[in-house]
Amino acid sequence: MGKFGRAIQTLFKALLPGRYSWPAIDIRLGGSHFHLVGSIHMGTRDMQPLPPALLKKLLQADALIVEADITSGISPFGHSAPCEPLESRLSPAHWQQLSKLCGELGIDTGVISTLPAWQVALMLQAQQAQQLGLRAEYGIDYQLLSSAHGRGQQVIELEGPQTQLSLLEALPEGGLPLLADTLMHWHTNARLLQTMISWWLDVPPGNPDSPLPSTFSSGLNDLLMDSRNDLWNQKLRELPAGNYVVAVGALHLYGEHNLADLLKKR
Numbered sequence: 001m002g003k004f005g006r007a008i009q010t011l012f013k014a015l016l017p018g019r020y021s022w023p024a025i026d027i028r029l030g031g032s033h034f035h036l037v038g039s040i041h042m043g044t045r046d047m048q049p050l051p052p053a054l055l056k057k058l059l060q061a062d063a064l065i066v067e068a069d070i071t072s073g074i075s076p077f078g079h080s081a082p083c084e085p086l087e088s089r090l091s092p093a094h095w096q097q098l099s100k101l102c103g104e105l106g107i108d109t110g111v112i113s114t115l116p117a118w119q120v121a122l123m124l125q126a127q128q129a130q131q132l133g134l135r136a137e138y139g140i141d142y143q144l145l146s147s148a149h150g151r152g153q154q155v156i157e158l159e160g161p162q163t164q165l166s167l168l169e170a171l172p173e174g175g176l177p178l179l180a181d182t183l184m185h186w187h188t189n190a191r192l193l194q195t196m197i198s199w200w201l202d203v204p205p206g207n208p209d210s211p212l213p214s215t216f217s218s219g220l221n222d223l224l225m226d227s228r229n230d231l232w233n234q235k236l237r238e239l240p241a242g243n244y245v246v247a248v249g250a251l252h253l254y255g256e257h258n259l260a261d262l263l264k265k266r
Helices: 003-015 052-060 092-105 117-131 140-150 161-169 172-184 186-201 218-237 259-264
Strands: 024-029 032-039 063-066 155-157 243-249
Touching: 024 259, 032 140, 032 259, 052 140, 052 243, 063 140, 092 117, 092 172, 117 161, 117 172, 117 186, 140 155, 140 243, 161 218, 172 186, 172 218, 218 243, 218 259
Parallel strands: 032 243, 063 155, 063 243
Antiparallel strands: 024 032
């Protein structure tokens, strides 16, 4: 089994200890209790409503903590300064693959040609998720946010949409490595999405033993995963004592530098 496959096994066992029917782990830090939920940002219709026991935990919490309040309306697909045509920014092989994917997805390459590469990568990922039947309104964090806002409950952002947008805009080469990784691991990412969906839908959850390769290069993993985990760990430690439900992308809870392990360190 590959390194990523072992990491998936470790994540699966840590998040599904038999106590919950959803991927989660409890961590106590000083006077605070964190119920870390492995969220999926887009979900299927069957993932609504959330498990009653999870909603009860949210009701009893002092606040809901999320990466960003995606109900705020700020979108990463805003206006960007035109870039050089993608055909000149990508390798011939990647351009050919992108053109083929756009044809399958019904995306006009002429429309996206001068967009930042990171924006094109996110558009492709969103289209892929929609092909698999996933929608933003069925995402775990969206449902938790809707429930919290409906009761006037406090919501704490670990980053916020504007910070996330700034991170994307600061990616090397305008996000070309992210687009290249998206193209290279297209089918693997689909399998990974289906695996994470099974953690929410299957009772008992499916077999975690199938190895899956990473969908991020080492450099991108440092920027988009490890560095953010460090910042979130610090921010969570600085919160006043309390009871919190924390919803972050499930992939932030696996690997050698995952958020759960960082919080456990004294």
